[in-house]
Amino acid sequence: MTHMHIPDGILPVWLWALGFILLSLFLGFTLHRLRTMDMKKMIPLLGTLSAAMLVGMSIPILPGYHINLSVVTGILIGPSLGFVAAFIANLILAFMGHGGITVVGLNTLLLGSEAVLGHTVFYLFTKRLPVFWRAALATLMTLFITTTILIGIVAMAHIDPEMLHHGEDHGHGTTGQGSVSTFAMLVLTIGAVGWIIEAAITGAVVRFISQVKPDLLGHVLHEKKTGE
Amino acid sequence: MIDVARIDHWAASGTGFFHRASVISKMLFLLFVVAAAVLARSPYPLMAGYFGILLVAVLARLPWTRMVMLSLYAVVFALLYGISLRGGWWLFALLIFKAITPSLAMLTLIVSTPYPKIFSFISAALPEMLAAGLFMTYRTLFILLELMDNFVAAIRLRGGFSPGSLYKNSSNISKGLGMLLVKAVERASRLYAVMAVRGYNGSMAQQGGGGLHREDYLPLGAGSLVLMLAILWR
Numbered sequence: 001m002t003h004m005h006i007p008d009g010i011l012p013v014w015l016w017a018l019g020f021i022l023l024s025l026f027l028g029f030t031l032h033r034l035r036t037m038d039m040k041k042m043i044p045l046l047g048t049l050s051a052a053m054l055v056g057m058s059i060p061i062l063p064g065y066h067i068n069l070s071v072v073t074g075i076l077i078g079p080s081l082g083f084v085a086a087f088i089a090n091l092i093l094a095f096m097g098h099g100g101i102t103v104v105g106l107n108t109l110l111l112g113s114e115a116v117l118g119h120t121v122f123y124l125f126t127k128r129l130p131v132f133w134r135a136a137l138a139t140l141m142t143l144f145i146t147t148t149i150l151i152g153i154v155a156m157a158h159i160d161p162e163m164l165h166h167g168e169d170h171g172h173g174t175t176g177q178g179s180v181s182t183f184a185m186l187v188l189t190i191g192a193v194g195w196i197i198e199a200a201i202t203g204a205v206v207r208f209i210s211q212v213k214p215d216l217l218g219h220v221l222h223e224k225k226t227g228e
Numbered sequence: 229m230i231d232v233a234r235i236d237h238w239a240a241s242g243t244g245f246f247h248r249a250s251v252i253s254k255m256l257f258l259l260f261v262v263a264a265a266v267l268a269r270s271p272y273p274l275m276a277g278y279f280g281i282l283l284v285a286v287l288a289r290l291p292w293t294r295m296v297m298l299s300l301y302a303v304v305f306a307l308l309y310g311i312s313l314r315g316g317w318w319l320f321a322l323l324i325f326k327a328i329t330p331s332l333a334m335l336t337l338i339v340s341t342p343y344p345k346i347f348s349f350i351s352a353a354l355p356e357m358l359a360a361g362l363f364m365t366y367r368t369l370f371i372l373l374e375l376m377d378n379f380v381a382a383i384r385l386r387g388g389f390s391p392g393s394l395y396k397n398s399s400n401i402s403k404g405l406g407m408l409l410v411k412a413v414e415r416a417s418r419l420y421a422v423m424a425v426r427g428y429n430g431s432m433a434q435q436g437g438g439g440l441h442r443e444d445y446l447p448l449g450a451g452s453l454v455l456m457l458a459i460l461w462r
Contacts, residue, residue, distance in 0.1 A: 007306055007327030009265035031355055039360075040424065044416035047364025051372045052409055054365070072409075088361050092369075095338060095346065096232070098301070100330060101262050182311065197398070204402030205409065213410045 008100035011157045019105030026112065027087060030080040037081075046085055049073040053089040053111075057098075067198045070111050071118030071139045072205055076216055082115025083108075106153060110146055117142040122206075131210045136203030143195040147187060155180045232369060234294075238339040244288040245446045246340035251349045253444030254337045260451030261333035264458035265326045271318065273461040274325035277454035281332050284450045288340070295335045302327035329454070336447075368416045375411055379404045 034042065049072075056069035074082035087108045094101045121138035129137075209216050239247075246254070261277065268274050285292040306327035310320045338346070343366050351359035383400055420428075440448075 007265065007302060007323070008262050008330045009268060009326040010323065013266070027358075031357060034357065039357075040420065041417075043357075043360050043364050044368075044420040045413060046361045047366075047368040047420075048372075048409065048412045048416045050361065050365040051368040052405075052412065054369060055372050055376060055408075056405075069405075076409075084358065084361060088358070088365050091350075091362065092365060095334065095343075096235075100265075100327075101258075101334075102266065186311070200398055201402050201405065204399060205406045208403050208406030209410060212406065213413075216410070216413065 006100060006103055008102045010100075011103060011106075015153070015157050016102040016105060019103070019107075019109060021105075023087070023105040023108050026083060026109070030083045033080045034084070042081065045077050046081055046088070049077055049082075050085040050088040050092075053085060054092060057089075057093065067194075067201060068111065068114065069202070069205075070114035071122075071135070071142055071198075071202050074115030074117070074119035075122045075135060075138070075202075075206055076209070079116040079119045082119060083112035086111035086115055110150060110153075113149070114142050114146050117145060118202075130207075132203040132207040134203075135206035136199040139199040139202040140195055143191070143198065147191050147195075151180070151184045151187060154183055233373060235338055236343065236370075238291055239342045242289065242340060244290060244340070245443065246284075246288040246290060246336060248443045249340070249447050250439070250441055250444055251341055251345050253440055253447045254341055255346075255349060257447035257451035258330075258333050258337050260455040262330045264455045265330045267455075267462075268322070268326065268458040269462050271321035271325045273454075273457035274329045275321070276457055276461075278325060278329045278332055280453060281329070281336060281450060284446060285332075285336055288446065290336060290339050295332060295339060298335055299328045299332040302331040333451075333454075364416065364420065367419060368412060371415050371419075372408060372412050375408050379408060 049069075053069050053073055056067045059066055070082070070086060073085050077085065087104075090099075090104050090107045090111060093099055093107075094104050099107060118138050121141050122134050125134040125137065127134075206217070261281070264277060265274060282292060282296065285295055303324055306323040307320070310323045344363070347359065347362050347366065350362070354362070383404060
């Protein structure tokens with residue numbers, strides 16, 4: 001669950017604006033890479049996996065933690081399309097009031113990097129390892145890395161409560177400097193348990209798909225269009 | 229999030245002021261409220277904005293009780309962030325209203341505008357593939373939700389959920405999710421094939437949101453008011 005449910009107006013403008021700039025660059029690059037793919041195969045898969053991510057995000061497995069299925073998405077449809085799916089899922093989430101609109105850029109970068117990293121790590125693992133363990137370990141490693149990036153982003157953005165008070169003494173019990181370590185501790189504590197559950201679910205889902213419909217794992221999307 | 233089907237019903241079936249307003253005016257309304265949340269340094273203008281939007285929702289006969297409940301979902305995450313900042317109640321109030329005021333504005337938009345209209349408006353600025361992906365995701369979401377309902381009913385009837393057996397439950401849920409994905413891919417592929425046969429070429433039939441008209445005074449007025457409050461009340 002490495003996307004930020006931070007509302008609009010909390011993060012500094014430079015940070016979310018940078019998020020949108022980076023998102024445009026990555027999205028442009030991925031769309032360029034996808035231009036040769038067969039739309040008939042690509043669009044239904046893109047829609048299905050983006051929708052699956054949205055459904056996954058509606059299943060709370062721990063208080064404050066839900067699964068994303070972003071690694072499954074990356075493994076099944078590849079890094080480029082996985083990144084696009086992450087953008088679509090985040091845009092629709094924002095249009096449901098689930099997280100701010102201004103954080104769509106940063107959230108897509110986080111969720112998209114899960115799809116990209118998950119795919120890369122899954123295919124880096126030796127095929128002698130059972131599919132379940134390849135997917136589960138890829139999920140664990142990916143979630144650890146992206147959660148660390150999330151904490152980094154919050155650390156960069158962390159706002160002094162005094163700044164939000166606009167220099168006035170409201171006398172309402174502010175205790176002073178904000179603490180990134182508290183945030184990191186909260187996220188890592190809840191996250192560590194969540195990663196294991198999500199890794200187990202991802203491993204089992206990928207294993208099931210590899211048994212029932214292995215062609216979904218076979219990168220059919222990267223074949224050239226028929227007749228080309 | 230699972231209220232998507234209900235939101236879709238409200239958006240498609242209402243006839244109030246907000247339903248009659250153009251998409252562009254409602255998008256501007258949302259933009260103004262988000263800008264207000266970004267600019268606000270005090271919870272009071274956002275608090276006033278929240279209750280103002282609520283009043284507008286009541287006047288426009290929108291499902292305001294459900295909208296309030298759904299907007300409060302954002303409170304959980306704002307609180308988590310507030311705890312990490314170790315601020316007092318003033319900071320908590322600011323964070324909470326920064327979360328729920330744009331959330332209520334967003335809900336006002338989506339319960340009064342069918343998603344295809346929103347997507348067609350956004351599609352004017354997006355590459356064709358993203359527009360097609362957005363639309364397909366929206367369609368597939370309903371397929372997945374229906375499959376999920378069936379799956380949950382089936383697994384309960386067959387004794388697939390057993391309290392205390394984490395391994396068995398996880399295994400069944402994972403197999404269910406895998407099956408959902410496989411079925412959803414098949415159904416989405418069929419749906420796309422049917423759409424392609426009927427002439428769908430990746431672009432929306434109606435793009436853009438049309439121009440402004442007389443009934444846009446409510447969203448434009450409400451949005452401007454919230455933004456002005458945030459600018460003046462600093």
